Amino acid sequence: MESRFTSFVGGPTGPWKIVSMRAISGNGMALASHLDLRDGLAEAEDVAWQLRGVASHLRYTNEAERNALASVQPGLGRPEARCAALIPIRKTAAWWLLAQDERRAIIEEQSRHIAIGMAYLPAVARKLFHARDLGEPFDFLTWFEFAPDHAARFDMLLAELRVSPEWDYVDREVEIRLERVT
Structure with a gap:
């Protein structure tokens, strides 16, 4: 997979309205x-914030999981997926000391x-960016992108992940909910 840099820009304009x-x-x-989601890493001016990341190869999946994900993972930008969420996460130093x-x-x-994420596909499309x-x-x-009638399923996905042992290593997480404007 080719690496793709993306900037998530929070400001006064963009195709996604921040609802919370x-x-x-x-x-x-x-x-x-x-x-606004922008290709590349260029600095945005006159905005509240900018987060940058790269979509690259899957780092924690084995071959069977990668194949299973590919068989059911929908693409982003589906017309019915008028809702989205950007969830930036930072893990603890202890996490990064692990092999x-x-x-x-x-x-x-x-x-x-x-496995939890797979249970919510294809209703909830997702993409991970490393930063x-x-x-x-x-x-x-x-x-994440999903249709409005799948919002409750998305909430269930988040609830399951946030009580898992992995979340003991999360020290900063922000949930930004969005609706497509254009």
Whole structure:
């Protein structure tokens, strides 16, 4: 997979209207009325905030999981998916001191992160952006899209993930809910 850089820009304009922002863990973020997704990492001016990430290869999945995800994962930008959520997450220093195989064990063997997510496909499309190596304030930028009638299922997905052992390692999480304007 080719790496793709994306900037999430919170400001006065954009195709997504921000309907709510709340800190789940740690500090929140400056308020903005809209969100724009822009290709690349260029600095945005006169905005409340900008978060940058890269979509790259899947880092914690095995081959069987990758194939299963590919068979049911819908693409982003579906016309019926008028709702979205951007959830930036930062993990603790203790998380990053673990070896990759230890992190994988927490993610899937203990927390069932991938299995939980699979249960909500194809209703909820998702894409993960890595930001830690870019020096951003969050390690991951998680982007979800879904139809309004799947909002309750999305809430259930979040509730299941947030009680898993993996979330013991989250020290900052902000939930930004959006509706498509254009």
